[in-house]
Amino acid sequence: MRILIIENEINTAKELERILVDLDASNVVMAVLDSIEDSVKFLSGNDLPDLIFSDIQLADGVCFDIFREVNIKAPIIFCTSYDEYMLDAFKTNAVSYLLKPITKDSVKTAMEKYQSLKSVFESATATLTIEKISQQFKNNYKKSILVEQRESIIPLPVNDIAYIYLENTIVQIGTTKNHQYFIASTLDELERMLDPEVFYRANRQFIINKLSIVNVEKIFPRKLLAKLTVKTPESIVISKANASAFLRWLEGC
Structure with missing residues (x-):
């Protein structure tokens, strides 16, 4: 499986890559990107991955800006440092989440959910889910x-x-x-x-x-x-x- 990691914490990215390969030797990490700018360039000029792991807070903004600019049909597993008040935003049929710090068990569970929901990631379904999550994420900022x-x-x-x-x-x-x-x-x-x-x-x-x-x-x-x-x-x-x-x-x- 071809996997793209979007993560601005280098240690987290390295650990995630190690876990993914350890879980399945056929997993190939296409790239590790740490910004909206680099991610848009990569996704615009390369074949789409089978799966994306994406942090939410990146060096130059929030990851949802990437998916508004580039039409992404690949499923996305989000990573977040936020507490349980954020988790309901991610409990959808289209994506899963990893609560940092990530562990092998949490990655394995997310991958199993992805495998069971492959049929969901068709047409505009993933895009619509991203918009829903983006709005939910925005609604949780302090007023x-x-x-x-x-x-x-x-x-x-x-x-x-x-x-x-x-x-x-x-x-x-x-x-x-x-x-x-x-x-x-x-x-x-x-x-x-x-x-x-x-x-x-x-x-x-x-x-x-x-x-x-x-x-x-x-x-x-x-x-x-x-x-x-x-x-x-x-x-x-x-x-x-x-x-x-x-x-x-x-x-x-």
């Missing part, structure tokens, strides 16, 4: 985040967040009205809670809201500087390596 102010707990709508900033180990939320709140969650945890079509992890210190961006300046050498509608604790710099992905996100691609 508000609880923050503390003195003795009060406030539900802060995510649309009011202009940026989230990490300084040392302290995470600060800056709002569109120039209010600041401190929160115990980590930047990684908050990134997973927020819709990646709206919020972008600009660097190790900032998550920014697309709606709060005024403009982006080019700075040497081929880096970008994002300017927001509100004052930020320091400049928001996007590295050369992430500049192209950031501009595609900003454009909505």
